Amino acid sequence: GLSARDRSMITVAVNQALYATYELRLHMERALDNGITQDEIAEIIAHTLWYSGFPTGVNAARVAAEVFAERGLPASPPNTSDRQAPTNPELEFPGAYNQTPYLRDLLNQVLYAETWTREELSPRDRSMITVAVGIALYASSEVRYHVGRALDNGVTQEEIGEVITHVAFYSGFPTAVNAARVIAGVFESKGLPMGDGRFPAAPYLDELITGLVFEETWGREQQLSARDRSLATIAVTLSNYQTDQLRVHLNRGLDNGLTTEEISELIAQVTLYAGFPYGVNASRTFAEVLQERGMPLPDQD
CATH class of the missing domain: 1.20.1290.10 (AhpD-like)
Structure with missing residues (x-):
C-alpha cells in the first residue's frame, strides 16, 4: 500500500x-x-x-x-534551497530534440x-x-x-x-x-512477476471497475438509464482524447441503444466545446467501430 x-x-x-x-x-x-x-x-x-x-x-x-x-x-517556506545551476552536468538525453536545441x-x-x-x-x-x-x-x-x-x-x-x-x-x-x-x-x-487478472499491474483496479463502476454505478438505471450513461461517457472520453476508452464506450453506446445518427450528433456537439482535434479523432474512431461492426456510416443530411 x-x-x-x-x-x-x-x-x-x-x-x-x-x-x-x-x-x-x-x-x-x-x-x-x-x-x-x-x-x-x-x-x-x-x-x-x-x-x-x-x-x-x-x-x-x-x-x-x-x-x-x-x-x-x-x-x-523556511528551508527551501536556492537555485543552483549545475556545472558541466552529465546529460540524461544528450541526443534528444536536435530540431529544438533549447x-x-x-x-x-x-x-x-x-x-x-x-x-x-x-x-x-x-x-x-x-x-x-x-x-x-x-x-x-x-x-x-x-x-x-x-x-x-x-x-x-x-x-x-x-x-x-x-x-x-x-x-x-x-x-x-x-x-x-x-x-x-x-x-x-523487466521480467517482473504479475498475476493473471485483467489488470495485472494494478489488481485492485479490476475489482473497483467491475464492482464500483459497472455493477454499482452503471447499474443505477432508475436514476440514469444505460443509454444516457453511454452518452455521458462517450462525451467525456471524447473530450479527454482517451481513444482506447472512447472506442470501448462507442461500442457500449451502440449496444445500449444509441443510434449512429445520435452518436454522430454527440461528436459534433462536444467538438464545439472540446475543440476540432478531439472531434476529428472521435470521428475517425467511430468510423472504425462502425466498420468493425459491419454498420453503415450515419446519413449525411
Missing part, C-alpha cells in the same frame, strides 16, 4: 496538473496534516509544473500562499540535472509524483519511461499499482485503465 504521506503527495501533484483548484486547496491542507512540510509542497509544485505546464504551477503557488497564510505559516537544454540541464537532484524531495518521491501526473494526463510515453525510472528509484511494483488505483479517483478510470496497460508492458519487459 501507500502511506498517508505518499497519497497526499501524489494527490497534490495530480490536482495541480488537472488545475483542480478547490481539490488542490483541500489536499494541500490534508498534506500538511499528513506530515508534508511547506518546503516539500513548494518542491512538489516546482517539480510538477515541468510535466503539466507553468500555468498549473502558478495556480498551485497562489493556492499554497493562501493555505500557508490561513495556517499562520511563513509566506516563504528544449533539449531545458530537459537535460534544468529538469534532470537540476530539478531532479534537489534535496527537498527524494528521487523516490519525485518518481512517484511524475508517474502519478503522467497517469492523470494520459501521457502514455511519459508513464512508460518514468515507471522504469521509479523502479530504479526504489518505488515497488505494489506501490506503483496503488498509485494507479489512487489516481483513478481524481483523473478518472480511463486514465487508470490506460496506465495499467502501459505499466504491465513495462513490468513484463
Whole structure:
C-alpha cells in the first residue's frame, strides 16, 4: 500500500496538473496534516509544473500562499534551497530534440540535472509524483519511461499499482485503465512477476471497475438509464482524447441503444466545446467501430 504521506503527495501533484483548484486547496491542507512540510509542497509544485505546464504551477503557488497564510505559516517556506545551476552536468538525453536545441537544454540541464537532484524531495518521491501526473494526463510515453525510472528509484511494483488505483479517483478510470496497460508492458519487459487478472499491474483496479463502476454505478438505471450513461461517457472520453476508452464506450453506446445518427450528433456537439482535434479523432474512431461492426456510416443530411 501507500502511506498517508505518499497519497497526499501524489494527490497534490495530480490536482495541480488537472488545475483542480478547490481539490488542490483541500489536499494541500490534508498534506500538511499528513506530515508534508511547506518546503516539500513548494518542491512538489516546482517539480510538477515541468510535466503539466507553468500555468498549473502558478495556480498551485497562489493556492499554497493562501493555505500557508490561513495556517499562520511563513509566506516563504523556511528551508527551501536556492537555485543552483549545475556545472558541466552529465546529460540524461544528450541526443534528444536536435530540431529544438533549447528544449533539449531545458530537459537535460534544468529538469534532470537540476530539478531532479534537489534535496527537498527524494528521487523516490519525485518518481512517484511524475508517474502519478503522467497517469492523470494520459501521457502514455511519459508513464512508460518514468515507471522504469521509479523502479530504479526504489518505488515497488505494489506501490506503483496503488498509485494507479489512487489516481483513478481524481483523473478518472480511463486514465487508470490506460496506465495499467502501459505499466504491465513495462513490468513484463523487466521480467517482473504479475498475476493473471485483467489488470495485472494494478489488481485492485479490476475489482473497483467491475464492482464500483459497472455493477454499482452503471447499474443505477432508475436514476440514469444505460443509454444516457453511454452518452455521458462517450462525451467525456471524447473530450479527454482517451481513444482506447472512447472506442470501448462507442461500442457500449451502440449496444445500449444509441443510434449512429445520435452518436454522430454527440461528436459534433462536444467538438464545439472540446475543440476540432478531439472531434476529428472521435470521428475517425467511430468510423472504425462502425466498420468493425459491419454498420453503415450515419446519413449525411
